[in-house]
Amino acid sequence: MSILALHDVCKSFGPTPVLSGISLEIQPGEVVGIVGFSGAGKSTLIALLAGLVLPDRGQVTFHGKEVRAPGPERGVVFQNYSLLPWLTAYENVSLAVEQVFCDWTKEKQRAQTERFIHMVGLEHASERKPAQLSGGMRQRVALARALAADPEVLLMDEPLSALDALTRGTLQDSLERIARASGKTIVLVTNDVDEAILLADRILPLSAGPAATLGPEFSVHIPRPRERRALNLLPEFRHLRSGIIDYLLSSKRSRPSAAAATP
Amino acid sequence: MQNEVVKAPPVRATDLSGSARSRVPSPLERTLGNAALPLIGVGAVLLLWAAASATFLDSLPSPHKTWDVSRLYILEPFEKRGELDQGILRFTWYSLQRVTKGYVIAILIGAPLGLLLGMSKLFRGSFDPIIQILRPVSPLAWLPLGLVIFHKPEPAGIFTIAMCSMWPTVLNTALGVRAVPQDYLNVARVLKLSRAKTLFKIMLPAALPYMFTGFRLSLGIAWLVIVAAEMLTGAPGVGGFLWQEYNALIYEHIILCILTIGIVGFVLDRLMGLVEKRLRAA
Numbered sequence: 256m257s258i259l260a261l262h263d264v265c266k267s268f269g270p271t272p273v274l275s276g277i278s279l280e281i282q283p284g285e286v287v288g289i290v291g292f293s294g295a296g297k298s299t300l301i302a303l304l305a306g307l308v309l310p311d312r313g314q315v316t317f318h319g320k321e322v323r324a325p326g327p328e329r330g331v332v333f334q335n336y337s338l339l340p341w342l343t344a345y346e347n348v349s350l351a352v353e354q355v356f357c358d359w360t361k362e363k364q365r366a367q368t369e370r371f372i373h374m375v376g377l378e379h380a381s382e383r384k385p386a387q388l389s390g391g392m393r394q395r396v397a398l399a400r401a402l403a404a405d406p407e408v409l410l411m412d413e414p415l416s417a418l419d420a421l422t423r424g425t426l427q428d429s430l431e432r433i434a435r436a437s438g439k440t441i442v443l444v445t446n447d448v449d450e451a452i453l454l455a456d457r458i459l460p461l462s463a464g465p466a467a468t469l470g471p472e473f474s475v476h477i478p479r480p481r482e483r484r485a486l487n488l489l490p491e492f493r494h495l496r497s498g499i500i501d502y503l504l505s506s507k508r509s510r511p512s513a514a515a516a517t518p
Numbered sequence: 519m520q521n522e523v524v525k526a527p528p529v530r531a532t533d534l535s536g537s538a539r540s541r542v543p544s545p546l547e548r549t550l551g552n553a554a555l556p557l558i559g560v561g562a563v564l565l566l567w568a569a570a571s572a573t574f575l576d577s578l579p580s581p582h583k584t585w586d587v588s589r590l591y592i593l594e595p596f597e598k599r600g601e602l603d604q605g606i607l608r609f610t611w612y613s614l615q616r617v618t619k620g621y622v623i624a625i626l627i628g629a630p631l632g633l634l635l636g637m638s639k640l641f642r643g644s645f646d647p648i649i650q651i652l653r654p655v656s657p658l659a660w661l662p663l664g665l666v667i668f669h670k671p672e673p674a675g676i677f678t679i680a681m682c683s684m685w686p687t688v689l690n691t692a693l694g695v696r697a698v699p700q701d702y703l704n705v706a707r708v709l710k711l712s713r714a715k716t717l718f719k720i721m722l723p724a725a726l727p728y729m730f731t732g733f734r735l736s737l738g739i740a741w742l743v744i745v746a747a748e749m750l751t752g753a754p755g756v757g758g759f760l761w762q763e764y765n766a767l768i769y770e771h772i773i774l775c776i777l778t779i780g781i782v783g784f785v786l787d788r789l790m791g792l793v794e795k796r797l798r799a800a
Contacts, residue, residue, distance in 0.1 A: 307704055325708045337701040341723045350719070354709045404709065 256319065258283045258440055259304060259329070259408050264313035266299055273299050275466035277313070279459065281408070286434055286441040288455030289469075290448050290499060292507065296467045297444040298334065301412040304442060305331050317408075327355045330406030334413045336397045338385040344396045345381040348372055348403050355404040371403040372396075374433060391422040398433070408440045416446060427453055428483060435479055448499050452492055453481050460499050462506035470502045579770045587770035604754070606778055613744050613755035614782075616672075620679025621740040625733060628684035632691025632732070633717070636725070642692070653685045657743040661750050671751035675744070682743045686735035694728025695721055727798070734790045741783045756782075 257280035264277045273296040281287050291297050302308045303315055306325040315322040317329065325331070338347050349368040356364055372381050375395040385393050394414055401409060414430075415423045427450055434441055434454060445451050451458045452475055460470040473495055477486070486492045543551065564581055571580040579587075588606075595607030634641045635649075660681045664674030698721050706716040748757030756775050763771035 305708060307707060325704075325710070327709050329708070331704070331708050333701055333704065335701055337699075337705050339702060339705070339720065339723070351709055354711060354715075 257281055258318060259442070260316045261300075261303065261310075262314045262316065264303060264310040264315060266296075266303060266308065266310050268299075272466040273464060274303075274468075276468055279469060281440060281442060283407075283440050284438060285456045286443065286454055288451030288458040289442065289444045289461055290446065290451045290458060291444075291461030291467065291503065292463050293446055295461050295464045297446070297461060298412050300461070301331065301410050301442070301444050304408075304410050305329050307331075327351070327404040328407045330401035330404050330409050332394075332397050332401045332409065332411040332414045334416055336385070336393045336417070338393055338396055338400075340385050343382050343384055344377055344388065344392075344399075345372060347385070347396055348400045351400045351404045367403055371399040374402070374436075375399045375429070389422070390418045391426055394418065394426065395429070398430075402433070402437065402439075406439070408442065411441065411443045413445055414443075415450065423447075423450075424483060430454060431479075431481060448496055448503075449483075449486075451499075452477070452495050453483055453486060458495070458499060460502050460506070463503070470506065473499055577769075579773060584770040584773045587768065588774040591771070591774060604759075606756075606759075606774065609754065609756050609759045610778060610782055612753075613748065613757065616675055616747075616753075616755065617679060617740050617744045620676040620744070621683060621737060623676065623680040624684035624736055624740065625687055627680070628687035628732070628736065629691050629729065631684075632688040632729070633695055633721075633725075635688065635692035636695025637717075637721070649685070649688065652681075653689075655682075657682045657746045658750070661747055665751075671753050675747040675751055675753060678747045679740050679743045683736040683740035686739065687729070687732040690732030690735070691725060691729045694725030694732075697728065698724040730790075730794045730797070734787065734794065737786055737790055738783065741779075741786055745779055 259281045261277050261279045264274060265272065266274045277300065279287075289297060289300060299308070303310055304322075306315070306322040306329065309315075309323070322329075338344075339350070342350065345368060348371060349364065352364050352368045356367065359367070369378075372378060375398055377392060377395055377399065380388060380392060385396070388396065394417070398414070415426055418426065431454055441454075443451065443454055448458075455475055457475060458473040460473070461467050462470055475495060477489060477491055567578075568581050571578040591606045595605035597605040598608060635646065636642075657678050660678040661674060664677035664681075665671065668674045668677060702720050702724060703716070706720050711719065744755065745757035745760070747753075748755045749761040752758055752761065756779055760772055760775035763769070763775070
């Protein structure tokens with residue numbers, strides 16, 4: 256039985272239809288990648304999965320029950336990190352731990368916080384405030400915060416988009432390692448097809464907006480662990496990549512109005 | 519050709535250090551430099567004042583006369599020779615005490631009011647028009663109402679200070695709350711933080727810079743109002759002394775009071791700025 260699912264979901268903002276007829280079932284333990292253009296509705300999709308917005312039509316279900324509000328069991332890593340600037344990295348993570356595990360002892364809470372700070376490799380910088388951290392480090396804190404709450408599903412909204420290409424590459428490797436180690440169900444939304452192929456078990460392209468729909472599924476049969484540089488040499492990788500990009504580009508071409516709609 | 523080594527011209531030590539003007543200034547030089555322009559400005563105003571009082575504004579006391587008549591009050595600032603005849607800093611102290619009382623009340627009422635305005639659309643819709651109408655009311659209008667309610671000049675003055683100075687705090691706090699990024703609120707929602715925790719852990723820290731702007735503006739207004747309030751009620755303080763000296767025809771003291779009011783207001787604002795910096799860094 257799927258852990259998180261969208262059933263024919265439609266969402267509009269004002270007169271503009273953003274998503275139309277989206278159906279998706281996410282199985283426990285899998286990593287699902289959703290790729291698409293900027294402005295296609297990827298963030299809206301994550302918001303719907305998280306429960307931050309409600310669909311106009313259709314249903315979002317979690318363990319078969321309708322999602323009416325967000326919660327820590329569907330953890331979110333936001334595109335802009337959303338770290339609280341007046342708290343240190345440690346305090347940002349412990350905020351989540353103390354809230355979700357309020358009945359634990361202080362020692363247990365501290366151990367949990369430190370475990371995830373260690374997992375993302377920020378032990379040496381945990382007393383710094385976000386302003387004193389680089390973009391990559393901030394995103395790692397955001398990841399630690401989401402994971403420390405022990406969510407059942409991790410929803411990632413373009414987590415690496417705000418980073419430069421080199422940092423992005425390094426963090427993709429870290430993400431691959433952490434995802435594999437934690438075994439969590441992950442929905443990753445990204446505009447980088449390579450990133451999706453590196454991290455996901457299956458990829459669903461989101462057509463160009465408005466009224467975006469999910470395109471055909473692309474299964475990624477490349478065995479793990481996946482090494483970013485070695486990936487480029489695999490024919491399967493190139494095959495997947497061209498297939499997904501072809502679909503995305505053709506979905507844009509067949510929508511002349513999309514050129515006017517996207518920013 | 520390939521064996522020729524092209525030599526660059528030798529770099530002289532003076533090329534690197536440059537002229538004397540680009541040398542780093544010493545702390546003394548920097549202090550003098552910073553003070554130089556303001557001193558020039560003050561000097562120019564003093565000259566203008568002296569010239570004006572000597573010529574077309576002959577009813578205005580000259581700087582020299584002002585100093586002569588005020589000397590006692592400045593050099594013995596804490597003396598008390600009589601209820602209405604005290605050193606200038608003693609008067610200032612009375613005024614500051616009143617300001618503090620009124621200001622604290624203004625903040626204690628204004629900040630929560632601002633929070634409510636920022637957080638609740640319903641509250642905002644209901645009370646924003648009333649606040650916009652009350653905001654432009656001058657202290658001179660509130661004071662008689664204060665006297666009617668409290669019968670005594672002291673509480674009436676404090677009431678007036680509170681009513682006039684709370685608005686920047688109210689409005690800036692409301693603005694700060696509404697300016698909290700939706701991202702932070704989404705973090706609170708995903709973690710299922712209670713409304714109280716969202717307020718204290720996320721909204722208040724995020725709105726604090728705006729609130730501080732409000733606090734600073736409110737303090738400025740409070741100090742402004744106390745002078746008017748004292749003038750109207752005759753209570754001992756800088757404003758009271760000013761009005762009393764006007765009635766006693768000792769006009770030099772009016773100028774003394776004006777200068778004192780200005781300097782104290784400036785110092786208060788600077789102190790607030792320091793407090794703000796300390797809290798931001800924390």
